[in-house]
Amino acid sequence: MLPTAVVQGGRSAWKGPFFVAFPNLRQALENNIPIKTQARSCTILPNFIGLRFMVHNGKDYIPVTVTQDMVGHKLGEFAITRKRFTYKATKNK
């Protein structure tokens, strides 16, 4: 794992990592319900491991399953916001 975001992220150490408190965390872990969230900037904490999230990408919610290696990253890093350009030929010409 990389050094935690607290050390690397340019954020004051005394503040600790930025995270959003999810009220239904334990329930979600027990019942394996995905947590629907728009908090892309929430740091993945060690107690999120094994949880499933539905992370908003600006349009819809992308499923993200948190693993050990993801700790210290942000939720938004795993839900891409850009669509690959594909050329579509116009039908009515």
Next chain:
Amino acid sequence: MQLLGVRLPDNHFVKHALKQFYGIGDKTALRLCARVQIHERCRVRHLNQSQVTALTAFLSSPANSPPVAVQPLAPPNYVPPPLSQPVPPPTLREGEKLPADTLREIKIESDLRRQMRENIAHQRNIGSYVGRRHAMHLPVRGQRTRSNAQTARKLNRVERYN
């Protein structure tokens, strides 16, 4: 002169020649010179045998190099002993810690390249945005891709070499 497989130009100052190593820049080169006691304006061809040995020993394994004796600072209320007595060796105060020796933690050449590749592979394995952009050979930090982005096209790989 050849040092650990890297050619150092004979006519250059040592502090500049050391920058030939991948992972050694201005600051590290100066600190390294200080550590192995090479003066500021010494050229590579003027290095003597012991200095070359010291450099080689340090660079081959910086982490295993012998720790340097760091003198702790005197506290503000320090009173020197009278001149007639011998000076006591400096001791650390209660709770005082010596600063970490960052020069021993440097990584150079293949070690550094391996570390960089591991970091990219980590990003790729967890499927983060950074890892994806590396795999696509595109800029990672939001730079434009309509034009330019040539450095990223050249370098950004999952198996990055440089």
